[in-house]
Amino acid sequence: MAEVVLQEHLRKAGVDAVVDSCGISDEEHGNPIDYRAQRTLKGAGYVLPNHAARQINSRDLEENDLILAMTYRHFEAVERLVNRKQTNFNLSEDVPRLMMFRAFDPQGINGEIEGAPSGTKNAPTKVKDVPDPWYGTQADFEETLATIERCIPALLAEIQRRETK
Structure with a gap:
């Protein structure tokens, strides 16, 4: 869902960027977007891409400027x-390449994840998860x-x- 929404907003803003989504496991490999997510996105006016689930790999780390968990x-x-x-892929760069998606949410920081052990500059110690609707x-x-x-x-x-840097 995030890929579809972000891609649409980038297009409307005239920002030329590639957006791709993948999972951390391979259990859904090849499956299309969940029918409930499709229904939700269509109902909100988004155009659905031809998407198949896949697992993140080292190539994703090499080729992407920003990875959102x-x-x-x-x-x-x-x-x-x-x-x-x-x-x-350097986890401790001045401009982090790995961030929590909800680090961009005005309601996403409240200490729900406390003391997350991470040495990165973008440690998500107080960033909430995106709610998982799967079940x-x-x-x-x-x-x-x-x-x-x-x-x-x-x-x-x-x-x-x-983009401007």
Whole structure:
């Protein structure tokens, strides 16, 4: 859902950026967007891409300027991948390349994740997870979409800021 929403807002803002989504596990590999997410996105007026789930890999670390983790568990999994692979992905850069998605949410910081063990400059110690609607109802998918949309203005500004550097 976040890929679809971000891509649409980037397009409307005239920002030329590539957006891709992937998971930390391979269990959904090849599956399309969940039908409930499709229904939610279509209902909100978004155009659905032809998307198939896939797992993050070292190539993603090499080729992307910014990786957004939806949950702290995802953040840790990407950190582990970085630490296992020989890549040019540096976790302690001045401009972080790995961040929590809700770091851009005006309602996303409140200490829900306390003391997250991370040595990176973008340690998500007080950033909330994006709610995972997978085991919920259609309303949960709509709540997740609202959370994603709330993050977009600040995320878009960050992407534009990075483009000018």
